[in-house]
Amino acid sequence: MTLLEIRDLKVSYGEREVVHGVNLSVGAGCRTALVGESGSGKSVTARAVLQLDVAASLSGSVSLKGQELVGAKASELRSVRGSRVGLVFQDPLTSLNPVMTIGWQIMQPLVIRGVKKKEARERGIALLARLGVKDASRRFDDYPHQFSGGMRQRVVIAIAVIAEPELLIADEPTTALDVRVQAQVLDLLHEVAVERGMAVLLITHDLGVVAGFADDVVVMRHGRIVETAPVAQLFADPQHPYTKGLLGAVPRLDRDPAQRLVSVEEIEAVAG
């Protein structure tokens, strides 16, 4: 079943159109990767779903299980934000409020939905522990600067998923992390998504991370979609020359061990 359906989405800033009619869909519980080079419009497309950018003007259709979001009332959008669609950004340094405890920030999505403080706290701590933060109950009242980058990104993920959204949009959630931590965080995201039956739209410009993570891949360039395919098919038989170029740039085991993001089996499976 299709969860998120984007049809002919155009996004402009002032006079300048930066996304020119994008079509994209994410099935319920599916993980879709949106890839493309820097400036291709991935983030703009992602932000258009929740319409968080007041400077952007949208046309076309974004629907969530049939509920149209383009042109929706503010109250309608608010009820979608957080509880049906969660969001994670690239930089865990700027994604957390420096003057609030991480616990307060994790509890917020529940608190604003009327969950009791005590229950919100318990759920927050449990989630944080599930996301691999050791000593979660003790660290719950710490401030963001007391955490490392990878740990902070787990906190950001906790904030995004605590209200149990059906879809998580993760905009390059690991780009700012160092390579080892990248793999850990992605694995974790994968596990949590599967556990909760949560769909993920993963944005990345790194095809290397896609293979082990996504079911489908959407390739974007210059504000347009150039190719959409299941992940195995895309790796085995890319149609668009741009995709072929991208694949050529994927790190290979024999080239650079530091870039080792996917397991041997995965690469072999993909390469057929």
Next chain:
Amino acid sequence: MSTSVATRKRRRIPLVDRIALIICGLVLAIAVIGPWIAPHDPYAVNLSQRLLGPGPEHWLGTDINGRDVLSRILTGARTTLLATAVVLAVTVVIGVVVGTLAAVGGRVVDEIIMRITDVGLAVPSIVLALGFAVALGPGIGSAIIAVSVSWWPGYVRLIRTVVRETMQSEFVESAVALGVGRRRLILRHVLPNSLDILYVQVTLDVAAVMLVISGLSFIGVGAQVPSAEWGAMIAAAADNVTSGWWALVFPGLAIAITAIAFSLVGDWLRVLRDPTLKQEN
């Protein structure tokens, strides 16, 4: 084509700032030629003409002593602005010398200078100025000294910050690499590239310094009676607030309009210098 229109638009001075610039020019001109264009003798006491409202003979009315308010404002511009200019000149020189010293003189010198400026910051200028005024005796001269003493710490801090920034810039590093001597480096390379901020700050400070100086005159320790200084005029008019509003309102307007004009021009210069501020500020 569209870009050239955009750049031309950006180069045009916004209307408000243009008006402010014109007013600043006018005020400065009045400071120079004011006494000659004054329609009446600003000091001629004429008790039969006291507290006349604005009219064809006295455009802005007369004060309690029958003196023409307009003529006094035109004449007084010189006192107020000259005092302001002297204060700013003195404090800028001190600021550049001491501020540079703090920036390049090493930790100990810097620490000492900064703690001294902390003291200056702890007491509002008008209060510190009162201290100097009472120690030196009243008069516009001691008002100038007094305000200067309380104003220089601000410039020291400003210059210290910008000189430090310039010292870290690339061209200074390459000058060092070329073996330019320290003195020469600071005098010929660092300072000329640091001081453009002064245009901005001095323009912005005209308003603030003028307000302190006229405040001192208002209290009675700056320009003395019967001087046509703007603050002193307001003080003199304060006693008959109810019988002759014009003697109170117009000198104050002169101060306020001048202060607004210089503030606007200062802000405009600041944005010119650093266009990114336009959004932020």
Next chain:
Amino acid sequence: MNVARYVARRLLLSGVVFFGLVVLAFVLVTVLPGDPARAAAGRNATAAQVAEARERLGLDDPVLVQFWHYLTNVLQGDLGNSVFTHRAVLADIADVLPSSLELVAAAMLINIVIGVPLGVLAAYRRGRTLDVMARIVALLGATMPVFWLGLLLQLVLSSRLGLFPLYGQLGFGERVPDITGVITIDALLSGDPALFSSALAHLILPALTLAASFIAVIARTVRSSMITSLDADYVTLARATGAGELRVVVRHALRNALVPMSTILGMQLGWMLGVTVLVESTFSRQGIGAYMVDAVLQNDLYAVIGSILVIGVVFIVTNLVVDLVQLWINPRLRDGLAPARPAAPEAVR
């Protein structure tokens, strides 16, 4: 321990600035032209009286000895005597200070109640009409001569429209029991509502006058800090969790503005006490400002310098308190990660 080091350093700095302040005061009373012996003896003193004062004040001692005496006196609360009231300057000031603190507190309240929302709204509606209007209000507040504004308010609101009493702190014939020295509080304690409202009515115009020039700066500070946090990712993400705009602005963004805001407000409190010299006399209020103006006009050197010391000390103490409050509102400070004090804004004066 970072917190202990921070507190120690703040205390030390405050001490250093206080010492500098005393040096400054000493320079003003002793070193500058003008004869402190004559100042202490009074204007009409005979030569013998002046000589006696010179002897008493130790003015023939070496400067360092004189300074030592001055410093120890100041530390014991002896700021010299007023030649007019013939009392200790500190006792004079203690009598009038509560009234000034009342005025400053009221002005600070107005400053915060107008300045902070103005800054928040201007940031929220950046570049829109509201922002422009906020800028105009700020510009007017910062450029109007304080003393002139007070007179104008008297002229229009009191004299013409009769909305507020012209001057004084209470109406003709009204008295309050002297309990705290703060008239509004004493009026409240007296249990007479009419008396209290009269005291409030007398307080409003001077407080508004005093606040006017400060609103611009706090609004500007809040605005620029709010712009930074409203643009930050964590605010966008807060919206993405479904938080309402009010909550986003107040709980997520404004909380960050508290750090620079409290720094500026702390400095403003001390400065406001100084700016009372331009307000209190106009409104015939008691207070350190009016006391200082009288002292200046009567050449009462010790009274003036004593007032400067008191105003400086209030500034130093409020800033120390703010520095300690920062520990609580800025968690990064506790771990030594933030600059101990944001660089003093150059343009705030």
